[in-house]
Amino acid sequence: MSPRTEEQLAAHRKAKREHIVSEALHLFATRGYFNTSISDIAKEVKMSKGLLYSYFENKEELLNAAIDFVLKEATDLNLSEDRLKDLNPEEIIREVIEGFFTVLEEKKELWGLIVSLAIHVASIPSVHQTISTIYKDLAQQLQELFIAMGHPDPENEAFKLGALIDGIGIQYMVFGDSYPLKKIKENIINGYMNQKNEEQ
Amino acid sequence: MSPRTEEQLAAHRKAKREHIVSEALHLFATRGYFNTSISDIAKEVKMSKGLLYSYFENKEELLNAAIDFVLKEATDLNLSEDRLKDLNPEEIIREVIEGFFTVLEEKKELWGLIVSLAIHVASIPSVHQTISTIYKDLAQQLQELFIAMGHPDPENEAFKLGALIDGIGIQYMVFGDSYPLKKIKENIINGYMNQKNEEQ
Amino acid sequence: MSPRTEEQLAAHRKAKREHIVSEALHLFATRGYFNTSISDIAKEVKMSKGLLYSYFENKEELLNAAIDFVLKEATDLNLSEDRLKDLNPEEIIREVIEGFFTVLEEKKELWGLIVSLAIHVASIPSVHQTISTIYKDLAQQLQELFIAMGHPDPENEAFKLGALIDGIGIQYMVFGDSYPLKKIKENIINGYMNQKNEEQ
Amino acid sequence: MSPRTEEQLAAHRKAKREHIVSEALHLFATRGYFNTSISDIAKEVKMSKGLLYSYFENKEELLNAAIDFVLKEATDLNLSEDRLKDLNPEEIIREVIEGFFTVLEEKKELWGLIVSLAIHVASIPSVHQTISTIYKDLAQQLQELFIAMGHPDPENEAFKLGALIDGIGIQYMVFGDSYPLKKIKENIINGYMNQKNEEQ
DNA sequence: AATGAATGAGTTTTCATTCAT
DNA sequence: AATGAATGAAAACTCATTCAT
Numbered sequence: 063m064s065p066r067t068e069e070q071l072a073a074h075r076k077a078k079r080e081h082i083v084s085e086a087l088h089l090f091a092t093r094g095y096f097n098t099s100i101s102d103i104a105k106e107v108k109m110s111k112g113l114l115y116s117y118f119e120n121k122e123e124l125l126n127a128a129i130d131f132v133l134k135e136a137t138d139l140n141l142s143e144d145r146l147k148d149l150n151p152e153e154i155i156r157e158v159i160e161g162f163f164t165v166l167e168e169k170k171e172l173w174g175l176i177v178s179l180a181i182h183v184a185s186i187p188s189v190h191q192t193i194s195t196i197y198k199d200l201a202q203q204l205q206e207l208f209i210a211m212g213h214p215d216p217e218n219e220a221f222k223l224g225a226l227i228d229g230i231g232i233q234y235m236v237f238g239d240s241y242p243l244k245k246i247k248e249n250i251i252n253g254y255m256n257q258k259n260e261e262q
Numbered sequence: 263m264s265p266r267t268e269e270q271l272a273a274h275r276k277a278k279r280e281h282i283v284s285e286a287l288h289l290f291a292t293r294g295y296f297n298t299s300i301s302d303i304a305k306e307v308k309m310s311k312g313l314l315y316s317y318f319e320n321k322e323e324l325l326n327a328a329i330d331f332v333l334k335e336a337t338d339l340n341l342s343e344d345r346l347k348d349l350n351p352e353e354i355i356r357e358v359i360e361g362f363f364t365v366l367e368e369k370k371e372l373w374g375l376i377v378s379l380a381i382h383v384a385s386i387p388s389v390h391q392t393i394s395t396i397y398k399d400l401a402q403q404l405q406e407l408f409i410a411m412g413h414p415d416p417e418n419e420a421f422k423l424g425a426l427i428d429g430i431g432i433q434y435m436v437f438g439d440s441y442p443l444k445k446i447k448e449n450i451i452n453g454y455m456n457q458k459n460e461e462q
Numbered sequence: 463m464s465p466r467t468e469e470q471l472a473a474h475r476k477a478k479r480e481h482i483v484s485e486a487l488h489l490f491a492t493r494g495y496f497n498t499s500i501s502d503i504a505k506e507v508k509m510s511k512g513l514l515y516s517y518f519e520n521k522e523e524l525l526n527a528a529i530d531f532v533l534k535e536a537t538d539l540n541l542s543e544d545r546l547k548d549l550n551p552e553e554i555i556r557e558v559i560e561g562f563f564t565v566l567e568e569k570k571e572l573w574g575l576i577v578s579l580a581i582h583v584a585s586i587p588s589v590h591q592t593i594s595t596i597y598k599d600l601a602q603q604l605q606e607l608f609i610a611m612g613h614p615d616p617e618n619e620a621f622k623l624g625a626l627i628d629g630i631g632i633q634y635m636v637f638g639d640s641y642p643l644k645k646i647k648e649n650i651i652n653g654y655m656n657q658k659n660e661e662q
Numbered sequence: 663m664s665p666r667t668e669e670q671l672a673a674h675r676k677a678k679r680e681h682i683v684s685e686a687l688h689l690f691a692t693r694g695y696f697n698t699s700i701s702d703i704a705k706e707v708k709m710s711k712g713l714l715y716s717y718f719e720n721k722e723e724l725l726n727a728a729i730d731f732v733l734k735e736a737t738d739l740n741l742s743e744d745r746l747k748d749l750n751p752e753e754i755i756r757e758v759i760e761g762f763f764t765v766l767e768e769k770k771e772l773w774g775l776i777v778s779l780a781i782h783v784a785s786i787p788s789v790h791q792t793i794s795t796i797y798k799d800l801a802q803q804l805q806e807l808f809i810a811m812g813h814p815d816p817e818n819e820a821f822k823l824g825a826l827i828d829g830i831g832i833q834y835m836v837f838g839d840s841y842p843l844k845k846i847k848e849n850i851i852n853g854y855m856n857q858k859n860e861e862q
Numbered sequence: 863a864a865t866g867a868a869t870g871a872g873t874t875t876t877c878a879t880t881c882a883t
Numbered sequence: 884a885a886t887g888a889a890t891g892a893a894a895a896c897t898c899a900t901t902c903a904t
Contacts, residue, residue, distance in 0.1 A: 071866095071867095094296075096295075096297075099895080100895060100896080109867095110870065111896080112869060112870070115896065116868085120896075194436050197436050197437065217442070218442070221442065225426055225429030225430040226422070228429035228432045228433065229424070229428035230425040231429075232429070233424060236394050238394075241421070246422060250422070299876080310885055310886045311879080312879095312880085312885065315879070316885085320879080471887095471888095475888095494696075501873080511891085512875090512876080512877080513888070513889055513890075594836050618842070618846060621842065622850070625829030625830040625833045627829065628833065629824070632825070632832070633797070633821060633828065636794050637797065637798075646822060646825075650822070700898075700899060701899090704866095709865090710864055710865045710866060711899090712864065712865060712900095712902080713863070715900070
């Protein structure tokens with residue numbers, strides 16, 4: 063049952079590594095990074111601390127892996143290139159926004175972690191670096207969309223939409239299920255659609 | 263020189279307590295809660311740890327006091343009722359938005375702490391309670407402003423503005439000084455002013 | 463019984479610090495630096511690890527304090543200027559050699575530590591620096607004595623005596639009490655006295 | 663390509679074992695015993711830890727093997743019986759001393775390790791045993807030479823020469839290349855030659 | 863024979879909290 | 884009221900050794 067060949071072994075290690083990241087992520091998200099010890103994680107994934115340290119040099123590397131993972135998940139849903147190929151800019155914006163709301167609803171915890179880490183752990187330089195890169199990428203992509211849409215001030219609008227998306231995430235976390243997520247989504251999307259109509 | 267009467271003593275203690283809270287807040291905001299030790303705080307306020315523990319039962323109580331304090335500061339700046347008495351709704355919205363940006367620029371750290379605590383420490387029930395109350399109050403006040411402005415969907419708009427404000431705070435923290443804070447402020451304010459003009 | 467005034471407290475802390483250093487030294491010397499844990503030391507001095515860390519920032523600082531201590535002890539015994547004032551060079555050489563053997567017998571461990579550190583921990587630059595300075599000083603002083611004695615090659619003789627002293631220390635450590643320390647001492651001293659007689 | 667017969671296998675294992683010892687020695691000498699991990703050694707000799715453990719029961723056994731090896735190297739150079747067969751005692755003493763200085767110059771690192779281990783690791787009983795045996799052998803051999811030379815106190819003189827040799831090694835390590843190794847060698851050899859002349 | 867995954871006890875270090883003075 | 888010495892539990896991290904494959 064156990065893997066024999068080298069490739070199988072490597073695959074096995076990769077799978078285990080991902081499992082660790084995903085469990086660590088869950089703990090970081092629910093308890094906070096500083097409240098989660100390596101021992102907690104080791105217990106959760108049912109392996110020894112020593113073995114855990116053969117996968118990650120230190121706690122910070124594990125944190126960064128978790129951030130990579132979470133951001134990949136998030137951006138996969140938002141801006142998967144394949145899905146957007148045949149759409150026009152307005153439709154893409156709609157897709158992006160809807161994608162974001164889907165993440166928010168389906169992976170509330172995960173999303174909370176992004177923001178939590180973005181702010182709380184920002185003092186760890188490597189973490190700040192990772193996150194600000196992702197933010198810049200997202201802003202860049204949104205800006206290009208607005209350029210394609212002929213928006214008069216694409217840079218500003220990109221920043222604004224990015225901020226709105228983040229803010230809604232926070233509000234949703236604070237208000238919980240009483241937050242009118244669906245209505246706000248409609249409203250934002252319509253805003254961009256109307257805008258287009260007005261411009262025409 | 264020391265206070266003699268009981269009232270003076272109580273006042274003295276209250277003042278000292280506030281001083282501790284304010285310094286603790288500053289440390290929490292700059293270094294993070296988990297990276298700030300009781301010893302650090304004692305050193306900052308130049309008193310012994312033992313004496314500090316006569317003001318607060320434990321570190322968590324000090325955290326809660328700090329959260330109370332910070333939220334009072336923030337709301338004071340945003341929505342001080344007195345200043346707004348004679349203004350019309352549009353002007354109030356402008357004031358609110360400008361007030362928020364002022365907080366953001368002048369007390370970046372403080373603001374960062376609010377969001378940080380809002381999300382990161384939200385798992386502590388008492389903290390979540392306090393924060394969601396404040397958020398609800400703010401949403402309520404914004405909503406009333408939009409009602410006064412005759413906005414077609416005041417609830418939604420209130421949530422949206424609240425989210426935008428929070429999101430800009432996050433972006434500002436992530437991007438740092440390269441974030442075009444002023445331009446975005448203008449843009450948002452103009453948005454609400456234009457809206458009015460269009461509606462008129 | 464406990465100290466009240468600030469000076470008493472400071473003196474008390476100083477005494478305790480010295481006690482720690484001396485016990486740590488003993489352990490380092492008998493077990494080796496890397497084989498002695500902070501826990502071992504804490505147990506030896508009957509205080510908690512935490513308290514120990516209020517005296518020394520880390521293990522290396524404790525090591526350096528121990529080296530300082532040991533070198534002070536050793537040089538005090540070998541070449542205390544006061545004792546040697548009224549003696550002629552031959553008598554001083556005798557005193558130096560006897561002083562060295564006294565250190566060796568009374569503080570075997572201590573001496574072992576010097577050599578042990580000289581070689582094994584020499585990779586820590588500050589340690590090597592300190593130790594080579596001491597060695598140079600000793601060689602210089604011996605050389606001056608041989609000059610005063612009219613020795614034909616004082617530099618060589620100083621190096622040789624220094625080496626002999628060190629070597630005897632090592633042999634004594636390896637052979638233990640079966641090593642004929644006293645006979646060798648006589649022999650060396652006589653060697654220098656005979657030398658004088660021959661020259662006359 | 664692999665060895666087939668049992669003898670070939672045994673030879674192969676022996677060669678590999680020696681290779682491990684030699685590499686381990688190098689690491690111990692440059693980084694220190696406690697700073698060298700089994701993993702480091704395994705990496706250096708390009709085999710797995712498991713296989714390494716089939717050659718040595720534990721780290722201490724490997725250390726002892728390394729000490730054996732290093733001392734054999736050293737004594738081979740000093741006292742190889744064959745070379746000395748036809749010489750008279752004085753010439754042998756000269757050979758011994760010159761042999762020692764050659765080791766010192768050509769294998770400074772190696773020699774440093776001997777002393778380092780002799781003192782620093784002496785607390786490990788098995789190591790102390792090994793080393794003191796070697797020292798006793800050397801002392802015994804020197805003593806016999808002095809007996810053959812008709813020295814009045816051969817035991818003492820043997821200990822003294824042994825000590826001088828060790829001490830010079832230490833001094834050389836501490837002072838580095840500024841140490842007048844050649845002059846001291848001449849001086850010592852001449853001392854024994856003169857002694858002879860005087861006695862005659 | 864050979865691998866390296868896996869373990870767990872051990873290491874250094876930190877810090878909230880208590881308490882004798 | 885005020886101090887800071889003292890504690891001890893817990894954190895991150897290491898490494899000799901074992902064992903399934």
